[in-house]
Amino acid sequence: xxxxxxxxxxxxxxxxxxxxxxxxxxxxxxxxxxxxxxxxxxxxxxxxxxxxxxxxxxxxxxxxxxxxxxxxxxxxxxxxxxxxxxxxxxxxxxxxxxxxxxxxxxxxxxxxxxxxxxxxxxxxxxxxxxxxxxxxxxxxxxxxxxxxxxxxxxxxxxxxxxxxxxxxxxxxxxxxxxxxxxxxxxxxxxxxxxxxxxxxxxxxxxxxxxxxxxxxxxxxxxxxxxxxxxxxxxxxxxxxxxxx
Numbered sequence: 001x002x003x004x005x006x007x008x009x010x011x012x013x014x015x016x017x018x019x020x021x022x023x024x025x026x027x028x029x030x031x032x033x034x035x036x037x038x039x040x041x042x043x044x045x046x047x048x049x050x051x052x053x054x055x056x057x058x059x060x061x062x063x064x065x066x067x068x069x070x071x072x073x074x075x076x077x078x079x080x081x082x083x084x085x086x087x088x089x090x091x092x093x094x095x096x097x098x099x100x101x102x103x104x105x106x107x108x109x110x111x112x113x114x115x116x117x118x119x120x121x122x123x124x125x126x127x128x129x130x131x132x133x134x135x136x137x138x139x140x141x142x143x144x145x146x147x148x149x150x151x152x153x154x155x156x157x158x159x160x161x162x163x164x165x166x167x168x169x170x171x172x173x174x175x176x177x178x179x180x181x182x183x184x185x186x187x188x189x190x191x192x193x194x195x196x197x198x199x200x201x202x203x204x205x206x207x208x209x210x211x212x213x214x215x216x217x218x219x220x221x222x223x224x225x226x227x228x229x230x231x232x233x234x235x236x237x238x239x240x241x242x243x244x
Contacts, residue, residue, distance in 0.1 A: 001024055001025065001026035001027075001060065001061055001154070001155065002022075002023070002024035002058070002059070002060055002155070002187065002189070002197070003023055003024075003046060003058070003059040003060075003190060003237070004021055004022040004023075004043075004046075004056065004057075004058055005021060005023070005056050005057045005058075005059075006019050006021060006055060006056035006057075007019070007020050007022075007043060007046065007053045007056030007057070008020065008055045008056060009023075009039075009041075009042055009046065009053055009054050009128055009205055010054045010163075012025070015211050016039055016042045016211055017039045017042045017043065017046070017053075017065070017211045017240070018039075018094055018210075018212045019055060019056065020043075020137060020212070020213060020236070021111075021160065022043075022206070022213065022216075023036055023186065024186050024189060024204075025187070025203070026061075027034055027185050027186065027202070028187065028188070028203040028204060029181050029189075029190060029196075029202045030188070030189050030190070030202055030203065030204045030205075030206060031105075031119045031186040031189075031190045031191075031192055031198035031204050031205045031206065032044070032189065032190070032191045032192075032206050032208060033191075033192055033193065033195060033198045033200060033205060033206065033207055033208070034193075034207055034208035034209055034214075034234075035193075035209070035234075036193070037210075038208040038209050038210060038211065039073045039208050039210075039212070040159075040191040040208055040213040041144060041159055041160075041191055042161050042192060042211075043189075043191075043208075044189060046058060046065075047060070047065070047077070047157060047189065048073075048074060048077055048079050048157060049067075049070035049074060049156070049172040051058060051067055052067070054097060059075075060073055060076070060154075060155065061076075061154060061167035067184055071186055074153060075099075075103075075156070076151075076153050076154045076155065077153050077154070077155045077156075077157060077205065078147075078148030078149050078150075078153040078155070078156045078157065079148055079156075079157045079159075080141075080144045080145055080148045080157065080158045080159065080161045081144075081159050082130055082148075082155075082159050082163065084132075084140045084143070084144035084161075086132040086139055086140055086143060086144060086146065086147075087132075088132050089131075089199065090131070090132075091128065091129055091130060091131055091133065092123075092127055092128045092130055092131075092132070092139075092143045093114060093127070093128035093129065093180060094145055095132070095143055095144075095147055095149060096114060096117065096128075096146040096147045096150055097110050097114065097147075098147060098150075099147070099150055099151055099178075100113070101151055103151075108132070108153075112151060114128060114146070114150075117146040117150065118146070120140040120149070120180060120183070121145055121146055121176065123139060123142040123143065124157050125144065127139060131147070132225060134211075137165050137168070137169060138165060138169040138172065141162065141165065141173060142173075144161070145161070145177075145180075149184075150189065151163060153186070154184050154187060155186065155188075156187070156188045157189050158188070158189070158190045158191065158197045159191045160191050160192060160193070161173075161190075162177075162178075162192075163173065163192075163193070174197060174200060174201065177201060178200065181201065190202060193233070194238070195219070195238045196238060198219070199218075199219035203218070204216060204217065204218065205217065205218065205219060205222060207242045208220060211232055212213050214227055214228065214230055215227035215228075215231050215232060
C-alpha cells in the first residue's frame with residue numbers, strides 16, 4: 001500500500017530521515033517505534049504530504065505522493081495527530097464531521113455515518129453535542145478516531161494517539177483499537193514509544209534510530225533475532241515486555 005524509495009528529509013544540515021526504503025503492507029498494521037527524534041513522525045508527515053521529501057519517491061496504492069496529487073491522496077487517508085487535535089470551539093459532532101461538511105456531503109448521511117462510528121468506537125451518541133473540554137481524555141481520542149475514519153479512508157495514520165492517557169484508559173483503548181483494526185481491515189501506520197503497545201497492536205514493527213530503520217519484523221523477530229545490540233537494548237529497557 002505504501003512504498004518509500006530512497007526517501008530522505010533534511011532541514012538545512014539536520015537529517016530527520018536518512019535515505020530510506022520501506023514497504024508497508026495493505027490491510028496490515030505497522031508500528032513505527034524508537035526514541036524521540038528518531039524520525040517516526042517524519043515518516044507519517046511524509047506519507048500525508050505535510051512535508052516533502054528531500055530525495056526519493058513515495059507511492060500510496062500505486063499513486064505518487066506529489067504536490068499536484070496530494071489533496072486527492074489526503075482524502076483517502078485518516079490522520080490522528082498527537083493529543084487528538086480537536087478544535088475546542090466545536091462540538092464532538094462538528095469535530096468528527098469537519099471534512100464531511102467541507103466536502104458538502106448530505107447532513108442526513110453524516111448523522112448516519114456518525115452513529116456507525118459511535119458504535120464502532122464505543123463513543124456515546126449523546127456525547128456528540130459536548131465540547132472537547134466536557135469529554136474525558138479517552139472520549140476525546142475516540143472523537144479524533146471518528147474524524148479520521150469519517151470518509152472511510154484506505155489508510156489510517158496515528159501519531160502517538162494514546163501517549164497522554166492514564167494506564168487504565170490506555171489499556172482499554174488499546175483493546176478497542178485492536179478490535180477496530182481487525183474489523184475494518186485498513187492499512188494502519190501507528191507511531192508509539194511503547195514496544196509492548198506496538199507488539200500488541202501491530203503485524204509488523206519498524207524500529208528506528210537517528211533517522212534510520214534498524215530492523216523491521218514482528219516482536220518475536222526483534223526480540224529473538226535482533227539485527228544489532230541497539231535492538232536488544234531498546235527491548236530490554238521496556239520492562240513491560242517481560243510478560244509478553
